[in-house]
Amino acid sequence: GAVVSQHPSWVICKSGTSVKIECRSLDFQATTMFWYRQFPKQSLMLMATSNEGSKATYEQGVEKDKFLINHASLTLSTLTVTSAHPEDSSFYICSTISLPRLADYNEQFFGPGTRLTVL
Amino acid sequence: LAKTTQPISMDSYEGQEVNITCSHNNIATNDYITWYQQFPSQGPRFIIQGYKTKVTNEVASLFIPADRKSSTLSLPRVSLSDTAVYYCLVVSGGGGNKLTFGTGTQLKVEL
Numbered sequence: 001g002a003v004v005s006q007h008p009s010w011v012i013c014k015s016g017t018s019v020k021i022e023c024r025s026l027d028f029q030a031t032t033m034f035w036y037r038q039f040p041k042q043s044l045m046l047m048a049t050s051n052e053g054s055k056a057t058y059e060q061g062v063e064k065d066k067f068l069i070n071h072a073s074l075t076l077s078t079l080t081v082t083s084a085h086p087e088d089s090s091f092y093i094c095s096t097i098s099l100p101r102l103a104d105y106n107e108q109f110f111g112p113g114t115r116l117t118v119l
Numbered sequence: 120l121a122k123t124t125q126p127i128s129m130d131s132y133e134g135q136e137v138n139i140t141c142s143h144n145n146i147a148t149n150d151y152i153t154w155y156q157q158f159p160s161q162g163p164r165f166i167i168q169g170y171k172t173k174v175t176n177e178v179a180s181l182f183i184p185a186d187r188k189s190s191t192l193s194l195p196r197v198s199l200s201d202t203a204v205y206y207c208l209v210v211s212g213g214g215g216n217k218l219t220f221g222t223g224t225q226l227k228v229e230l
Contacts, residue, residue, distance in 0.1 A: 004162075034217060043206070044163065044220040093162045095218075107153075108218060110162030 002028050004096055006111035013084055014119055021079045021114045023094030029074035030096035034108070035067075038091040050077045084118045091115050121145040121209040128225040137194040139224050141207030144188045152183060152190045155206045157223070163206060167192070194226075202228045 003026040013019050023033055031052045036044040048058040048069050056069035068080040077096075081088055095110040125141040143152065151170050155163040167174055169181040169190070180193040194201060204223040 036220075043222055044218075046217050046219070049217055091160065095162070107165045107168070110164065113160060113162050115160065 002026075002096075002109040004094065004109045004111040006092075006094060006114050008114060009112060010115040010117075012117045012119065015085050016083055018080055018082045019084055019116060021081070021092055021094075021116075023077045023079070023096075023111050025075045025096055025109075030077075031074060033071060033077040033094055033096045035069060035077075035079050036093045036095065038093060038113075040091075044093060047079075081116065084116070086118045089116055089118045121147065121150060123207045123209060123221045125205075125207050125221065125224045127222060128227070130227050130229065131197055132229055133198050134196050137197050137201070137226060137228075139192045139194075139205055139207070139226070140189060141192070142189045143207070143209050146187050146209055147211075150209045150211055152181065152187075153208045153210045153218075154179070154181065154192045155208065155220075157204045157206065163220075166205070168210070197226075197228045199228050199230070202226060 005024045005026055007022045011019055033050040035047045037047050038044045046059050047062045048056045050056045050069045050071040052071045052074050058064045066082050071077040091113050093110055093113040095108040097108055121143045123141050123143045131137045151168050153168040154166040156166050157163040167176055167179050167181045169183050171183050174181045182191040204225050206220050206223040208218055
């Protein structure tokens with residue numbers, strides 16, 4: 001299957017700083033990437049849909065000015081958590097579908113996730 | 120998107136077959152049923168997808184009755200490494216759509 005990487009795998013930062021998380025599709029082109037957030041013992045919650053070359057679409061309740069998404073190329077999307085606070089501490093996961101499609105079914109490929117801890 | 124309901128947790132022993140049932144009463148005609156597996160601190164991984172009847176791959180089987188209002192993920196002869204959260208999702212047949220994750224089922228496999 002397709003490979004999606006995230007960097008960094010974990011990050012610890014001070015409150016008020018900004019953190020950038022990268023999501024890369026390593027062996028295929030991804031016109032669409034998705035960003036999720038997962039708190040401990042909870043399910044994944046979709047934050048936004050990132051489309052290459054255009055503005056991201058945010059889910060209701062997600063602050064677009066706080067969670068900046070950039071999808072500048074077909075292999076890279078970035079999520080920047082601006083002015084991070086302890087309540088932003090979470091596990092951030094990206095996913096994508098491939099272009100061209102690697103499978104006949106609607107499979108999304110997930111990255112390994114990034115653990116963000118804000119002190 | 121159709122809402123899904125599945126048990127919060129299940130326990131099993133190594134070597135047993137595990138069946139996790141998911142209900143999706145409001146599934147639409149062009150929706151598919153998809154299952155993902157997630158280990159702690161990792162991204163979910165696709166397991167299997169089906170539309171109706173039975174689908175089998177090297178990892179699992181998926182049983183879908185004629186009315187498609189429920190589905191059952193069957194894991195044959197589980198091992199300790201199958202301990203994970205299993206998510207049942209209903210996905211639009213158009214592809215590329217956002218996924219809505221429910222609570223998932225925490226499967227714990229013991230010796």
